Amino acid sequence: MKLDIKPLVLCLSSLLALPALAAEPESCRNVRFADVGWTDIAATTGLATVVFKGLGYTPTKTIASEPIVFAGLKSKQLDVYLGYWDPSQTPAITPFVQSKSLKVLPSANLEGAKYTLAVPSYAADKGLRTFADIAKFRKELDGKIYGIEPGSQGNAQIKKMIDNNEFGLKGFKLIESSEAGMLVMATKAFSQKRPIVILAWEPHPMNFLMKLTYLSGGDKQFGPNYGGSKVYSVVANDYQQRCPNAGKLVDNLKFTLDMENHVMNPIMSKVDPELAAKQWLQRNPQALTAWLDGVTTFDGKPGLDAVKAALAQ
Structure with a gap:
């Protein structure tokens, strides 16, 4: 029996003709940050926001108290919180961790805090x-x-x-x-x-x-x-599975006391956190290399080049 391969060739040709798929589903484009209203969290969230925007995401921020933040992560109305201070916030977050209602990333984003x-x-x-x-x-x-x-x-x-x-x-x-x-x-x-x-x-x-x-x-x-203290990033419990590229960036984010102090200083003088973060990154683009390791733009292109280009504008 002779196999007719024409249908297979046509099917393969059709697949190859499709446009490249985005790295993540459209639902991941809006990265929903939580902020408890502290200047250090405004600074780190500002830094992350600038980078995500450079990658083609549309991050947003909700300011709320600790209990509301943890509940929002549990209900998946929020995606990312960069400000879990251990041990001071541990009593509040422990029930959520034990019930696997959210996920604390294993590596601290800041050490040496007090x-x-x-x-x-x-x-x-x-x-x-x-x-x-x-x-x-x-x-x-x-x-x-x-x-x-x-x-x-x-x-x-x-x-x-x-x-x-x-x-x-x-x-x-x-x-x-x-x-x-x-x-x-x-x-x-x-x-x-x-x-x-x-x-x-x-x-x-x-x-x-x-x-x-x-x-x-x-x-x-x-x-x-x-x-x-150490400060940890927290995400909704399935966030890294739903949005692996965004989750990778959040996991990569690591800050220093000197970095945060310098970003916070203009914020204390009423400079918008995103602007303060952008100005710091323009002066210190070397921070981006580790943050964007293995991270792409929202549509799957090289991430580091895209963010550097955005900062140059």
């Missing part, structure tokens, strides 16, 4: 150096400790210390507002040389705009080494 209570160095010079010293300065502090936005784990830890009378803090009041609100009060206290206790962290421009002393003795509450 997150605990701090005071102006002039207050430390007067003896306010440890958690145990706070109660001794109750009158000068007006019985207040300044936190950040409601729902943050840092605030929850301060409230727990007050409720349990740890370090003799019973009767103190936690002032919750936002990162910006806390910094306004800190700046005012610095200008008047008044003592103040704030929830502080690094990376952040506050560390070179104000001379701070981080309090010792809070290892149980915030972790050793002055709340020594």
Whole structure:
């Protein structure tokens, strides 16, 4: 029996004539970032946004509290969060991790961070150096400790210390507002040389705009080494399977304290985070090489060349 190969040839010819498929489905083009309103997360999200745009994606950002961010990742209404601080946010994220409702990427995107209570160095010079010293300065502090936005784990830890009378803090009041609100009060206290206790962290421009002393003795509450922390990226639990190219970029993103401090500084002066990030990348394009290793544009072309071209515009 003679095999008629004409139909096979025609079928193959038709397949070869099709246009190249995009690297990912259209649903992956919009990368939905979460941001809890901290300047360091604004900086890293800004950096990622610039790179994704250069690759032909259309990233968006939602600002929300920690619980809403984790719930949004669980429900797949959000895709990426670059700001899981370990250990401070670990109690909040653990139930989601245990139920496999989201995925924490295994390699930290930032190491060497810290997150605990701090005071102006002039207050430390007067003896306010440890958690145990706070109660001794109750009158000068007006019985207040300044936190950040409601729902943050840092605030929850301060409230727990007050409720349990740890370090003799019973009767103190936690002032919750936002990162910006806390910094306004800190700046005012610095200008008047008044003592103040704030929830502080690094990376952040506050560390070179104000001379701070981080309090010792809070290892149980915030972790050793002055709340020594690592920051991890978190994605919806199937994001890397649905959007492997975008997921690869998120996995590649690694930052440094110096990088974040320099991107955050103009943001603190009301420069748009995306613009601040773009300006930093224009001055430091070498960061792109590792980030874009194995990453293409949305339509499958070389990623590094595309992002460099976009930054040159």
